[in-house]
Amino acid sequence: MLKTAREAAEVIRKHRSSSIDVVSHMDSDGVCAAAVISKALDRLDIKHNVKFVRMLYRENLKKIDAPDLTIFTDLGSSQMSNVREKFLGKNVIIADHHEPEDVDGWPELVHLNAHKFGVDGMHEISGAGMAYLIARELDAGNKDLAATAMVGAIGDIQNAWGRLSGYNREILQDAIDAGVVEKNMDILLYGRHSRPIFKSLEYFSDPAIPGVSNSTAGCVSLLKELGIDLKHGGKWRRPVDLKAEEKQRLASELISLAYTNIPDDLVKYVPSLVVGETYTMKKESERSMLKDVDEFSTCLNSTARHEQPLIGLEVAKGDRNTYCRAMSNLIRYHRRNIAEGLDFVETSGLKRGPKEYIQYFDATGEIKETFIGTIASLTLGNSNSDPYRPIVGIVSTDGMAKASARCSKLLFLRGLDMAKAMKAAAKAVGGEGGGHAVACGAQVEESRVQEFLQRFEERLLAQLEVS
Ligand code: C5P
Ligand code: ZN
Numbered sequence: 001m002l003k004t005a006r007e008a009a010e011v012i013r014k015h016r017s018s019s020i021d022v023v024s025h026m027d028s029d030g031v032c033a034a035a036v037i038s039k040a041l042d043r044l045d046i047k048h049n050v051k052f053v054r055m056l057y058r059e060n061l062k063k064i065d066a067p068d069l070t071i072f073t074d075l076g077s078s079q080m081s082n083v084r085e086k087f088l089g090k091n092v093i094i095a096d097h098h099e100p101e102d103v104d105g106w107p108e109l110v111h112l113n114a115h116k117f118g119v120d121g122m123h124e125i126s127g128a129g130m131a132y133l134i135a136r137e138l139d140a141g142n143k144d145l146a147a148t149a150m151v152g153a154i155g156d157i158q159n160a161w162g163r164l165s166g167y168n169r170e171i172l173q174d175a176i177d178a179g180v181v182e183k184n185m186d187i188l189l190y191g192r193h194s195r196p197i198f199k200s201l202e203y204f205s206d207p208a209i210p211g212v213s214n215s216t217a218g219c220v221s222l223l224k225e226l227g228i229d230l231k232h233g234g235k236w237r238r239p240v241d242l243k244a245e246e247k248q249r250l251a252s253e254l255i256s257l258a259y260t261n262i263p264d265d266l267v268k269y270v271p272s273l274v275v276g277e278t279y280t281m282k283k284e285s286e287r288s289m290l291k292d293v294d295e296f297s298t299c300l301n302s303t304a305r306h307e308q309p310l311i312g313l314e315v316a317k318g319d320r321n322t323y324c325r326a327m328s329n330l331i332r333y334h335r336r337n338i339a340e341g342l343d344f345v346e347t348s349g350l351k352r353g354p355k356e357y358i359q360y361f362d363a364t365g366e367i368k369e370t371f372i373g374t375i376a377s378l379t380l381g382n383s384n385s386d387p388y389r390p391i392v393g394i395v396s397t398d399g400m401a402k403a404s405a406r407c408s409k410l411l412f413l414r415g416l417d418m419a420k421a422m423k424a425a426a427k428a429v430g431g432e433g434g435g436h437a438v439a440c441g442a443q444v445e446e447s448r449v450q451e452f453l454q455r456f457e458e459r460l461l462a463q464l465e466v467s
Helices: 002-014 028-043 058-062 077-087 127-138 140-155 167-177 197-202 216-225 244-259 264-274 293-305 309-317 322-348 369-381 409-413 418-428 446-466
Strands: 020-025 049-053 069-073 091-096 109-113 181-187 275-281 359-362 391-397 400-406 432-435 439-445
Touching: 002 069, 002 091, 002 109, 002 127, 020 028, 028 049, 028 069, 028 127, 028 140, 028 293, 028 309, 049 309, 058 077, 069 127, 077 091, 077 109, 091 127, 109 127, 127 140, 127 167, 140 167, 140 181, 140 275, 140 293, 167 181, 181 244, 197 216, 244 264, 264 275, 264 409, 275 293, 293 309, 293 322, 293 369, 309 322, 322 369, 369 391, 369 400, 369 439, 391 446, 400 418, 400 446, 418 432, 418 439, 418 446, 439 446
Parallel strands: 020 049, 020 069, 069 091, 091 109, 359 391
Antiparallel strands: 181 275, 391 400, 400 439, 432 439
């Protein structure tokens, strides 16, 4: 894999005076992948343009000109034949971690894909990680960019079980060696550096903790009971401000409270969902949303979901001024959208699938298609949904429906792989789908949504039977 990364770096050096485009995936990992390459090129004074696309469909490819060199990051491998059709004869680098299509006869292509080298691209390295391998070959001084590669990996849920694994650990080590990231064992609370402890606790919902998840009053009284001060010197204490023994007390209380509400077969997994590895960006300012790698990734995700990935790109490349402010404004807008979306789902209610297993909602005309995944995720953490059932959100536009599914990590541990079921169910009704075991999506014809839901549900139930 490193040999191919070296080859890619050579091609870039050879084209340093040519026209270069970086084309990347419009999601958090794609933004990071583009940022890593773009930063490495900037450092070598190599001029280039960066563009983002959702998918490399033929129509999208028509809109992309083919310059002397195109570097695809976090996409390209699974749509190789489309890309080849347009780019054959041009110099192309693909740095991707999605399952590759088999395409021959493309001598100018340098194809750097994890799967081709026996590395599990789904869990062990992301698109940003693949881009990082090239950046490191361009200059060993680019090891600080390993931090951005980690943000990408976490954007693609590659830390699902409390730690990065596989090749991502090498990248983590580079980031630690470069002095840009710190690794700790901590309670897995979102907003460790940026939110008051009671707020962070309230948002903890996987597993759902009775009296804590979604309950401000419950969180405040739990902290009081445990003798953990909410404030220090007039300022709210954040999860990182807790002393080691306070963290210990809180973690064991959260674990024991979670036990009371969990099916017996899942009890053994609880500690690893409450305590795990956390990653801190050492050079970001205190209380910043960019201090925690996970939160950094969520910020970039919101820029991509609102189709403003160029803002995310500049922030990922290091801007802490204009673009960072633009991102903060976008996040405020994002939060308003979330509140409206959650309100809609709460008011209209959740329906059950034909076999009464999955829960779903249809938000056609109410929620943007790029946003339905976020709303499905957050609805699952809400008190009006059942945390032990997969949830599907649907939005139809012009006869095509987009479905987004989410489920608790505990269901994955019980043997559920929603991505597999989603892919098969979508295919069976002439659509397309995929993603991760606990977060996936599909595109199907609107008229076939019910059939799709039925097949999806049947496949999930069959998985549970054999597991
Ligand atoms: O859009 P959403 O956030 O629900 O997507 C979740 C995951 O499912 C993403 O990793 C996305 O790439 C994947 N997905 C897919 N095929 C689709 C829709 C989403 O593989 N048609
Ligand atoms: Zn990716």
